[in-house]
Amino acid sequence: MTQANKGGQRQEIVFTGFGGQGIVLAGRILGKAAVIGDHRQSTLVQAYGPEARGGACSAQVIIADQAIHYPYVRRPDVLVCMSQAGFDKFIGQMKEGGTLLIDKDLVQPKGVSGDFFSIPSSRMAEELGRIMLANIIMLGFFTAVTGAVSVDAARDAVVKSVPKGTEEMNATAFNKGCDYGLAVLKGREKKASGKAGA
Amino acid sequence: MPCALNLMTDFNIILFMCNWGPHAAYQTLQDTAARIPDEIKMVRIPCAGRISKALLLRSFEMGAHGVALVGCHPGSCRYGTGSSNAQDHVEDARGILELLGLGKDRLRLATFLPDEPERLLSFLQDFTTEIREMGPSPIAPAGEKTLLIEGNNAIQEIVAAHDVYACQDCGKCSSACPLTLAGKPFSPRGIASEVIAGHIDAPAVQKDIWSCLTCGLCYDRCPSAVDFAGFIRDLRHYLATSGSNNHTAHGGFFQSLMRTMTSEDLQMRHWEWLPEDIQTDPDSKILFFGGCAPYFDIFFRTHLGVKTRDILVDSLRLLNFFDIHPALLMNERCCGHDLLWSGDRENFGKLAQLNVRALRDMGIEEVITACPECYRTLARDYPQQGVEPGFKVTHIFDLIEKEIDKGAISFKELGRKLTFQDPCRLSRFENRPDLPRKLIRRLNPVSFDEMPEHGTSAICCGNSAWVGCDAFSKALQVKRLRQAHGTGSDLLVTACPKCQIHLRCAMEDPFLGEELHMEMMDLASVLAKTIEWE
Numbered sequence: 001m002t003q004a005n006k007g008g009q010r011q012e013i014v015f016t017g018f019g020g021q022g023i024v025l026a027g028r029i030l031g032k033a034a035v036i037g038d039h040r041q042s043t044l045v046q047a048y049g050p051e052a053r054g055g056a057c058s059a060q061v062i063i064a065d066q067a068i069h070y071p072y073v074r075r076p077d078v079l080v081c082m083s084q085a086g087f088d089k090f091i092g093q094m095k096e097g098g099t100l101l102i103d104k105d106l107v108q109p110k111g112v113s114g115d116f117f118s119i120p121s122s123r124m125a126e127e128l129g130r131i132m133l134a135n136i137i138m139l140g141f142f143t144a145v146t147g148a149v150s151v152d153a154a155r156d157a158v159v160k161s162v163p164k165g166t167e168e169m170n171a172t173a174f175n176k177g178c179d180y181g182l183a184v185l186k187g188r189e190k191k192a193s194g195k196a197g198a
Numbered sequence: 199m200p201c202a203l204n205l206m207t208d209f210n211i212i213l214f215m216c217n218w219g220p221h222a223a224y225q226t227l228q229d230t231a232a233r234i235p236d237e238i239k240m241v242r243i244p245c246a247g248r249i250s251k252a253l254l255l256r257s258f259e260m261g262a263h264g265v266a267l268v269g270c271h272p273g274s275c276r277y278g279t280g281s282s283n284a285q286d287h288v289e290d291a292r293g294i295l296e297l298l299g300l301g302k303d304r305l306r307l308a309t310f311l312p313d314e315p316e317r318l319l320s321f322l323q324d325f326t327t328e329i330r331e332m333g334p335s336p337i338a339p340a341g342e343k344t345l346l347i348e349g350n351n352a353i354q355e356i357v358a359a360h361d362v363y364a365c366q367d368c369g370k371c372s373s374a375c376p377l378t379l380a381g382k383p384f385s386p387r388g389i390a391s392e393v394i395a396g397h398i399d400a401p402a403v404q405k406d407i408w409s410c411l412t413c414g415l416c417y418d419r420c421p422s423a424v425d426f427a428g429f430i431r432d433l434r435h436y437l438a439t440s441g442s443n444n445h446t447a448h449g450g451f452f453q454s455l456m457r458t459m460t461s462e463d464l465q466m467r468h469w470e471w472l473p474e475d476i477q478t479d480p481d482s483k484i485l486f487f488g489g490c491a492p493y494f495d496i497f498f499r500t501h502l503g504v505k506t507r508d509i510l511v512d513s514l515r516l517l518n519f520f521d522i523h524p525a526l527l528m529n530e531r532c533c534g535h536d537l538l539w540s541g542d543r544e545n546f547g548k549l550a551q552l553n554v555r556a557l558r559d560m561g562i563e564e565v566i567t568a569c570p571e572c573y574r575t576l577a578r579d580y581p582q583q584g585v586e587p588g589f590k591v592t593h594i595f596d597l598i599e600k601e602i603d604k605g606a607i608s609f610k611e612l613g614r615k616l617t618f619q620d621p622c623r624l625s626r627f628e629n630r631p632d633l634p635r636k637l638i639r640r641l642n643p644v645s646f647d648e649m650p651e652h653g654t655s656a657i658c659c660g661n662s663a664w665v666g667c668d669a670f671s672k673a674l675q676v677k678r679l680r681q682a683h684g685t686g687s688d689l690l691v692t693a694c695p696k697c698q699i700h701l702r703c704a705m706e707d708p709f710l711g712e713e714l715h716m717e718m719m720d721l722a723s724v725l726a727k728t729i730e731w732e
Contacts, residue, residue, distance in 0.1 A: 119605070180605035186521070187606045187731030197610075198512070198519035198726040 010064035011148050014076040014093075016086030017103075019057040022135035023082065027059025029139060029157045030149060034063040037153020043071035056085040063148055078146055081107050082121070082138060101142055103134070117145050119180050125173065133173035136162075140177025145185065151178060209237040211264040211329055212257045213322070216246045216280070219270035222312035232319050235326035237263075246270070246307075247280030247287075251497060252449030254291040254305060259458045261339040264304045264329035268318070271309045281309060286500050293496040298458060299466040299529075300335060303328065336463035352436055353398055360429040364422035365390045371416035371426060376657045377409065380677065382670035384409060386416045386426050393433065407433050408445035409666040412539055413658035414626045427627075431539055434665075438541030447667040448497075452536060455493060459531040460548040468492065468530045471507070476514045479523040485562045485589075486514060486524040487576065489569035490532050491695050502702045506695035512726035513568040513594050519729060520601045524566060529556055535571040538579055539663035550585040557589060564590045566597055568722050570624035570694045578627075593624065594722060595633050595693075602640060602729075609642040610728040616646045617687035618721075619678070619701065620656035621694035629654065634693050634721055641728060647685040649678075657681070659697040660704065675704035679714040690718045 013030065017023045024046045031042040045060040060073035079094045080101045081087040087107045094100065100116035102109055105123055109116055119141045125134040136158055143154040155174050162170045190196060215221050221242060227234055243249060246269025257265045267288055272281040284307055292302035306325055310318050357363065371386035372378045378385060384406055392403045412427040420426065446453055459466075471492060472478075478486075491506035498504050517524055534549035553576075557565065567573050570593070577591035601607075618638060625631040631653035638646055651657050660675040661667045679701060682690050692698050698718050705714045 124605075176604075183604045183606035184732070190731050196730045198515040198729050 010062065010066075010068075011077045011146075012073045012075065012095075013061045013063070013078040013080070013148065014058055014073055014090055015061070015080045015082075016056060016058040016090050017082030017135075018085075019055060021057075021082050022132065023057050024059045025161065026080075026135040026139050027061045029136075029154070029161045030061050030142070031063070032161060033143075033149040033153040033157035037156055038150055040065055041068050043068045045071050045073070056083060056089050058086065058090065078142070078148065080138060080142055082134065084108060099146055101138070101145060103138065117141070117181075117184060119177065119184075121177065124176055124180070128169070128173055128176070130169065133170065136170050136173040137177035137180075140174040140179075141181040142177075143174075144178045144181025209263045209326075209329060209334070210239060210261060211235070211237045211266065211326060212262045213238050213240045214243050214246065214249050214253075214265070214267045215240050216269040217242055217244050218276045219274055219312050220268045220310040220318060223310050223315040223318045226315040227319055230315075232315070234319070234322055237326055237329070238322060245275070245277055245280040246309075247275070247277065247283030249284065249287065250449045250451070251287050251291045251294075252451035252454060254287060255294065255451060255458065256454045258295070258300060258304070258335060258337055259339065259454045261335070261337065263332075263335045264306075264325065266306045266308065266322075266325055268321075269307070269309050271311055274311065290496050290499055293499075294455070294493055297467055297470070297492055297496070298455075299464050300337070301332065304332065304335065336465070337458055337461040338463070353393065353396070353433075356429065356432045356436060357394055359432065360425050361422075362390050362394060362424055362429055365394075365420075365424050366422055367391065368421065370419045370421065374415050374419045374655075376413065376415065376674045377411060377670055380670045380674040382409070382668075382673075384670075386410070390424070390426070390429070398433070398436075404437060404442050405445070407437060408442075409668065409670075411658045411660075411666075411671075412662050413622045415655070415658070418626060418654050431541075434539070434541035435543045436541075445666045446540065447661065447664045450664075451497065452490075452664045453540060453542065455490075456532045456534065456537045456549065457542070457545050460545050460552070462552065464529070466529045466531070469526045469528055472514075472526075473511060476511065477518050477523045478514070478526050480525055482523060482525040483561060483563040484522065484524045485557060485560065485565050486510075486517065486526060487533070487565050487567040487569075487572055488526070488530060489567065489572045489695070491569075494695060494699060498699060498702075502699060502706065504695075504698050504702055506698055506720075509568055509695055509720040509722050512720070512723040513566075515726045516594070516598055516722060516729065517566070519726070520598075522597075525560060525562065527553075527556055527560065533569075533572040533575040535575040535579070536663040538575070538583070540665045543583070546579075547583060547585065550580050550583065554580065554585050554587050557587075562589050564592055566592050566594050568594045568720075570621040570628075571696070574623040574627055593633070595624075595637055598725060599633065599636055602637075606732045607640075608730055608732045609640060609725075610730055612641055612643045612724065612728050614643050614689040615685075615687040616641070616643045616689050616691050616724075617649055617682050617685045618646075618652065618691045619649075619659060619682070619693075619697050620652060620654075621692070621697060622656070622658060622662070624693060625656055626654050631656075634691075637721060637725060638691065641724065643689075645687070647687055649681040649685055651681070659694070660700040662696070671700075672704055672707070675701055676707070676710060676714060679704055679716060682716055683714075688717065689724075690716050691721050691724055692718055693721045695720070 015023045031044045034040045034042040043062045047058045075095045078099045082103045104118040104120040121137040122134040159167045269284045275281045288307040296302040410430045414427045416426045488510040495507045534546040538546040573593045660671040
């Protein structure tokens, strides 16, 4: 279920969404967490240009224990989609058996037959009072579900990467996403053991 | 107990003996100078069916080591229903003695015909032997009215403490008071001015002091913020210590039960009935405090049939659902809420100390409770009355709301139309009417409709602290249940075991019962029955 952080493993991740959702920032924070917090290697390729002004935008992140010689992601292990356009564009590239994470309200996972994880990150951000926090909530969710980086490293990287004065708010958002992810995993575990209700 | 019980006669066995059948047999024993054990103290009564659960328990509270209720054979009762009533009372009281850890065998029911003196004698001898073998009862008689507070000064202090002088006599309290609105000639401001004028001894004033519901609606409305409920609580303490009859309901059974629990040596079995699939952990630093629901269910078994124990089971199921396995205290005593609010502060203090000490010994850091009265009492009244708990007190709704808010939870469809009866201690005293509503809004019912008076303005369920229940309590319950029906709902959700008990009582009315009947379920149970992982 959780793609546990196994030593020596290399993970290729694509974050995608609208320009302005903070997709690239999420990718950068993820890389920072891997490098600074977890002492691993990481690269980031950000796709901007016309996308960054409103279209489908993406951030490609690789995390590995060895040096990374080629930073582009062709077949992501993990695909995180915060917009329908992003989903449509990248779903075909996802590795077979890869992990798909989507925003529940913004993405219809058409044609996906296998398992995927969803979170209403934009709605949760609105409930926190700032739609801008959706990317951080998604990052928390990503951290809990995939285990690609450690929770502490990711939270530290969030706090150090966001504008001054918003650290606490962003940490709260990260924790919300993370709690949601843990709850989803726990729910799946309970369901698998046949105890869906109280 | 300091003195050793070396004399057999140190044992007290109370024999309640019906005047009709068995007493004739008893007289034969006396006439023939039969060896009736010395420990037996006989009390001649008109009918075994008139010895209520309250009287049975009171005997133990006052230090009896064993009690035998002796009546007539079923079918030979002079009044028809005496034998079956006696059976019900004894069965219920035995259940409660069992929970208390006294053991049900200290109380017996036996029936005899007038011509059965030998059978009566051997019963008395056997029972006495058994009680001797069980040893003395662990209950140390608590006594009720130990401290006498000095006259007028005390009253002035109470008046000053609650700033009752600030009363402007505006009458907003009586225009909101559910008792006044139910037609009772009762006025909070009237009590305030009478007490200030020094008329505390007037019987009418005292009666009103015991009638107050302490629901706190007047405090909610008072422009001078006079905490009338707190004022009444302290006046009751004054009256109780100066010997005023305190108008208890149910024959004082519950006050008696709570005082019984102040005995340190009791080894209670509060949780012995718990279903086996509930997961608890004796080493947990989190404890679930259940409250008195198990006692209520036994006491009201025959005439209300409430199942308030389900609230505890369902609360524990909810905790287990979130992988919280709390500790339980087998020796859990009543929190003392109803003693404090019916004037017995001394014994409240004893209960508070015993509970806090037991929880500290277990190293408990957080106490979770599903009862609004326990919550309020543990969190506020313990420290206010000088017993510092040293642990955090959390209402289960807060905890569940926090857990659900993390996400990935949904609720099964609940094919019912809901309305909600606010618990006064949570919605008004703690000013948190939104907490249960947040949870209700997460549910998936057909509809949820509020009664006209709800939230901090909600009408009382009819009684608090088991005092002063009368026809006007019933009238306001009827009004409340009609409001509930008026919403078009078919399930009345509650959040306090007492609300269920009191509202159910009104539904037992022989004339209005059918019209008023409505299914009730605690919010904890509704949550537990419909919650699921997404």
